[in-house]
Structure formats: structure tokens, C-alpha cells
Amino acid sequence: MNHIEGQVRIPSGCAIAAVISKDGNKMTGEKIIESMKPMHDRSNGLGGGFAAYGIYPEYREFYALHMFFNDRASRKNCEGVLKEYFEIVKSEIIPTRKIPSITDEPIIWRYFVAPLRSMLVNLQLDEKEYVTRSVMKINTEMPGAYVFSSGKNMGTFKAVGFPEDVGVFYKLEEYEAYSWTAHGRYPTNTPGWWGGAHPFTLLDYSIVHNGEISSYDANRRFIEMFGYKCTLQTDTEVITYIMDYLLRVQKLSLDEAASVIAAPFWSTIAAKTDISEKEKLKYLRTVFPSLLITGPFSIVLGFNGGLMALNDRLKLRSMVVGEKDDKVFIASEEAAIRMMEPDAENIVSPAGGEAVIVKVKDGAY
Amino acid sequence: MLFDVKGLDHKTLNQKVRSFDTNITISGCCGQRFIAAGMKDKHITINGIPGNALGAYLDGATIEVNGNAQDAVGDTMNDGKIIIHGSIGDAAGYAMRGGKIYIQGDAGYRAGIHMKAYKDKIPVMIIGGKAGSFLGEYQAGGIIMVLGMSHTERRIVGNFPCTGMHGGKIILRGNIDHITFPKNVCAKSATEEDIESLRPELTEFCEVFGCDIKKIINSEFTVVTPDSKNPYEQMYVAN
Numbered sequence: 001m002n003h004i005e006g007q008v009r010i011p012s013g014c015a016i017a018a019v020i021s022k023d024g025n026k027m028t029g030e031k032i033i034e035s036m037k038p039m040h041d042r043s044n045g046l047g048g049g050f051a052a053y054g055i056y057p058e059y060r061e062f063y064a065l066h067m068f069f070n071d072r073a074s075r076k077n078c079e080g081v082l083k084e085y086f087e088i089v090k091s092e093i094i095p096t097r098k099i100p101s102i103t104d105e106p107i108i109w110r111y112f113v114a115p116l117r118s119m120l121v122n123l124q125l126d127e128k129e130y131v132t133r134s135v136m137k138i139n140t141e142m143p144g145a146y147v148f149s150s151g152k153n154m155g156t157f158k159a160v161g162f163p164e165d166v167g168v169f170y171k172l173e174e175y176e177a178y179s180w181t182a183h184g185r186y187p188t189n190t191p192g193w194w195g196g197a198h199p200f201t202l203l204d205y206s207i208v209h210n211g212e213i214s215s216y217d218a219n220r221r222f223i224e225m226f227g228y229k230c231t232l233q234t235d236t237e238v239i240t241y242i243m244d245y246l247l248r249v250q251k252l253s254l255d256e257a258a259s260v261i262a263a264p265f266w267s268t269i270a271a272k273t274d275i276s277e278k279e280k281l282k283y284l285r286t287v288f289p290s291l292l293i294t295g296p297f298s299i300v301l302g303f304n305g306g307l308m309a310l311n312d313r314l315k316l317r318s319m320v321v322g323e324k325d326d327k328v329f330i331a332s333e334e335a336a337i338r339m340m341e342p343d344a345e346n347i348v349s350p351a352g353g354e355a356v357i358v359k360v361k362d363g364a365y
Numbered sequence: 366m367l368f369d370v371k372g373l374d375h376k377t378l379n380q381k382v383r384s385f386d387t388n389i390t391i392s393g394c395c396g397q398r399f400i401a402a403g404m405k406d407k408h409i410t411i412n413g414i415p416g417n418a419l420g421a422y423l424d425g426a427t428i429e430v431n432g433n434a435q436d437a438v439g440d441t442m443n444d445g446k447i448i449i450h451g452s453i454g455d456a457a458g459y460a461m462r463g464g465k466i467y468i469q470g471d472a473g474y475r476a477g478i479h480m481k482a483y484k485d486k487i488p489v490m491i492i493g494g495k496a497g498s499f500l501g502e503y504q505a506g507g508i509i510m511v512l513g514m515s516h517t518e519r520r521i522v523g524n525f526p527c528t529g530m531h532g533g534k535i536i537l538r539g540n541i542d543h544i545t546f547p548k549n550v551c552a553k554s555a556t557e558e559d560i561e562s563l564r565p566e567l568t569e570f571c572e573v574f575g576c577d578i579k580k581i582i583n584s585e586f587t588v589v590t591p592d593s594k595n596p597y598e599q600m601y602v603a604n
Contacts, residue, residue: 038397039396271545314498314499318454333414333435334433334435335435336396347433349455349474349497
């Protein structure tokens with residue numbers, strides 16, 4: 001009897017890659033697609049996706065909601081709800097290419113929206129919190145509708161398939177971004193479905209992840225106390241919500257957030273000679289113990305104006321960083337970096353828990 | 366024999382390598398895994414970046430890489446030699462039980478994890494630069510040397526070296542006062558004898574990479590070994 005994916009356990013893999021121009025120079029999606037090719041065997045065709053930053057300059061003031069719908073009825077139904085919360089300035093089908101390697105696609109739309117002023121005033125919420133709650137509401141309460149991208153001037157593109165095919169499917173050569181992240185999926189304990197492909201996004205935060213979180217349920221229980229809902233049947237989703245909570249709600253810096261999710265061992269903290277650093281690390285571990293992420297991970301967090309790469313503190317997954325001129329490259333394998341830039345320099349493997357933060361110059365994005 | 370492997374998958378690449386009886390140079394390599402896996406003879410030179418598990422189960426062949434190598438180089442290798450003119454990724458020499466790995470630059474995490482030895486099979490890994498955390502994790506045999514000759518500001522080894530080590534030897538060059546070892550190992554200054562015993566391996570390393578052995582030897586060395594034949598005697602039950 002043939003078991004379908006999700007009924008059988010498949011051992012782990014996954015590939016991630018990213019590129020960013022510190023000068024804010026735009027790149028089409030072709031290079032990042034190329035980078036996934038040598039890492040083909042890290043994925044198994046059950047998920048691929050990309051996040052691109054700076055792709056909607058003409059709609060930069062509006063939240064770009066990328067959505068999957070099971071059918072026309074769920075789209076119509078969802079649009080009705082959207083109109084109650086948002087002003088929709090543009091709605092369209094996300095252009096795709098029919099290719100044999102990508103099948104069973106849902107209905108894929110994007111909406112550029114602005115929260116209704118009156119609603120914001122009534123609810124006394126800031127814009128971002130309002131959008132977050134709306135996304136959670138749609139994803140939990142509206143069957144057959146799923147928001148998979150909700151940031152400004154950015155978007156994710158994901159599907160069931162190999163990443164290099166997903167890139168062709170979404171015509172990524174037609175988008176220009178100052179930063180790209182990519183993911184090839186090899187689902188471990190959970191089904192491969194369109195919503196379960198990476199990146200996982202909330203507002204402009206996106207996560208691509210290679211690994212398997214053993215603390216998932218502890219993290220999920222904690223983060224769900226703050227209104228986040230884990231609906232996507234996979235561990236990576238919780239990382240996105242944790243980062244949103246730490247960065248947007250708790251207003252931690254990127255370095256601090258990294259020290260929460262990949263906190264050093266107590267023995268490592270005890271051996272620190274810098275007293276203020278030691279106290280800070282102690283404080284973060286004490287205040288956010290439930291947000292420590294254990295188990296293997298290498299992630300790239302994308303956000304407006306930058307990227308952060310991070311490994312779990314034991315470094316149970318590989319990650320390599322390289323540079324060339326204004327660009328910084330991050331990938332699971334050096335080969336992927338060489339596909340994007342054969343002459344990449346300063347190739348390094350960051351240590352476990354050592355965040356690599358790259359930002360675009362102010363005003364260049 | 367020289368051939369370009371650009372765009373070839375790992376199966377086709379290895380079939381091609383096997384089809385020649387002569388020494389081979391591969392160019393345009395970019396991420397193909399399992400290159401030269403299990404091979405017995407031949408000298409294989411690689412230009413580019415070989416993929417993971419380079420020389421896995423290697424059984425006598427020599428692999429020379431002009432560039433960096435990725436993860437799990439020499440996984441479970443039995444015999445032969447792997448020379449990396451660059452740095453190496455994580456888990457180099459994973460469970461290797463024979464042969465040699467020489468690395469000019471740095472090694473990632475878990476270099477020499479679960480290396481082992483049996484009778485005359487004593488694997489050797491020499492890291493010219495620095496090593497990441499968990500060096501020699503669960504090491505059961507063989508020799509790992511770290512020379513620390515790269516210019517990064519990192520320490521010669523990262524955190525938690527020798528965790529679970531119960532056999533073999535790790536030799537570190539230079540001052541290691543700042544390194545914390547677990548209780549199950551003992552670190553001692555190398556004696557004249559220890560250093561003399563390293564000379565043949567170091568001589569070969571220097572010939573391969575063109576460095577000066579006098580400069581290397583002229584330093585303090587520390588030898589780390591498990592501190593008893595059965596360091597986990599009391600861990601679960603008395604045995």
C-alpha cells in the first residue's frame with residue numbers, strides 16, 4: 001500500500017540560501033534560483049519557496065497580502081471579510097507559469113491593502129498589530145483561505161515542488177529585490193503542502209529554516225498566549241512568531257533576540273569575562289526561558305532592510321557566509337554561494353548561536 | 366585525464382571518475398556529493414567546491430582539493446589521503462578508521478567526531494588552522510592535530526572539545542590556557558618524545574602545503590588523551 005506524504009516519516013534535509021545588497025541594488029530572482037540547484041538533493045520536491053524584499057516599490061505604503069484559496073467560493077468569501085477590515089487598493093492573480101513539475105496549485109492572489117482608519121481607532125490598535133490579528137483570524141477561521149505573506153514592499157512565493165521549479169513557476173525573473181531568501185524543503189515530521197512550504201512570514205518578517213525544532217511544543221504553548229496561532233502543521237512557523245514577538249512586541253534588538261532563541265549554555269555564560277554581557281545573557285535566558293529553541297536549526301530571518309542568519313547553539317546544521325562587493329551571501333553549502341558569485345570572498349562558517357546581521361544602507365531601500 | 370563536471374549530478378560524475386584507470390583532474394566542481402566514495406586507487410584532483418561526504422568510505426585513493434570542502438569529508442574512510450588546500454566544513458573525518466586528512470585552513474564543528482582505530486589502522490587528521498567546537502567529540506581512536514596557523518581571531522578550538530572522548534589523541538599547538546576540557550580527559554605538555562613522534566606526519570603535511578616544519582615544531586604543544594581506559598566506568602553501573 002502506498003502511503004502518502006505525511007503518513008510516513010522521511011528523514012531530514014532542507015536547503016537555505018540568501019543574498020542581499022548592502023547598497024540596495026536590485027537583483028532579479030534568477031541568481032537565487034541558480035543557488036538552489038547544487039543543493040537539489042537536500043530537498044525532496046515537497047516544498048520550495050522564496051522571499052523577496054523591495055519588489056513592490058509602487059505599493060510600498062500598502063501591506064501586500066499573498067493568499068492561497070482552495071476554490072473560488074473561499075476567495076469570494078474571504079474578500080468580503082477583507083473589505084470589512086481593509087481598504088483594498090489592488091487585487092490580482094499572482095502570475096504563474098504552467099510547468100509539469102508544479103501541479104495541484106491553489107488559487108493564488110495578492111491584495112495591496114491599508115487598514116481601515118475607523119477600525120484602527122475603534123480597536124485602539126497600531127497598524128502592525130491590527131494586520132497581525134487579521135492574518136491570524138483569516139488563517140484560523142476561514143477554511144480554504146490562507147495568508148502566506150503580509151509585509152510591505154516584500155512578498156513570499158512558495159509551492160510544493162523543488163525550489164528551482166517553484167522559482168520558474170512564479171516567474172521570479174520578473175521581480176527585482178535588494179534581498180532574496182530561498183528554501184528547499186525536505187519535510188520531516190509533517191506533511192508537504194503549499195502552506196507548509198517556507199518561507200513563513202508575518203508582516204515583513206520571513207523565516208527559512210533547515211532543521212527540526214525539538215522545543216516546538218514548549219515554544220508554541222508560550223507564544224500562543226500572546227495571540228499567535230500555529231495553524232500550519234510545521235515547526236518553522238513558530239520561529240516566525242517568536243521573532244515577531246521579540247522584535248516588534250518586546251522591541252529587542254536582533255542580537256538580543258538571537259541570544260534568546262539560541263541562548264548560550266549556562267556554563268558558557270559563566271565563563272564570560274565581560275560583566276555587562278554576562279548579566280544581559282543571564283537576564284535574557286531568565287526572562288524568556290520558553291523561547292529557547294532547541295534542536296537543530298539554521299535560519300535566515302528576512303525583514304525590511306536586512307537579513308539575519310543564525311545557527312542553533314550546538315550548530316547541528318551547516319551554514320556558510322560569503323561576500324563580494326556590496327553583496328552578502330548566505331547558504332547551507334558553499335557551492336550555493338559559488339553559483340551566485342563564483343568569486344565570493346571571506347567565506348566563513350559562523351559559530352553556533354553567532355548571529356550574522358546584514359543591513360542595507362539607510363535610505364537605500 | 367581532465368574533465369569538466371559542471372552541471373553533472375553526483376552519480377554521473379562518479380561513474381565518469383570510475384571509468385578512467387588513470388589519475389584524474391576534475392574542474393568546474395560545484396557541490397556534487399559523494400565524490401570518489403569508496404575508491405581504492407587513483408589520484409583525484411578537484412578544482413572547485415566538492416559537495417558533502419567527499420571521499421566517504423575512501424579505501425586508498427588520494428583526493429586533493431584546490432579550494433574549500435564542505436561537510437562530512439572522509440565520512441567513515443578506511444584508507445587513503447584527503448588533502449584540502451582550503452578550509453573544511455563540519456564533521457570532517459566523521460567516524461574515520463584509517464587514512465589521512467590534511468587541511469590547510471580551518472575546520473568547522475565536530476572535526477574528527479567518533480574517529481576510531483584498530484590495530485595498525487590509525488587515522489590521522491591535521492588541521493593547519495583552527496577548529497570549531499566539539500573537536501574530537503566521542504573520539505575513540507586516531508590522532509587529531511590542530512596547528513592554529515590561520516589569522517582569524519578565533520581560539521584554536523571552540524567550546525566543548527573532547528566531549529565524550531574515550532580513545533586516541535588530540536595534539537594542540539600553542540598556548541591553550543583559555544581552553545576548558547571535560548573531566549574525562551587529561552591535557553599534558555608534550556614531551557620531546559611526543560614531538561619527535563609527530564615529526565613524520567608534520568613533515569608530510571609541510572611538504573604538501575609548502576610550509577616550514579621548523580617554524581611549526583618551534584612552539585609548545587599539548588597532548589590530550591582520555592584519562593583512563595574506561596572513563597565512564599561509574600556512569601551507569603559499575604563495570
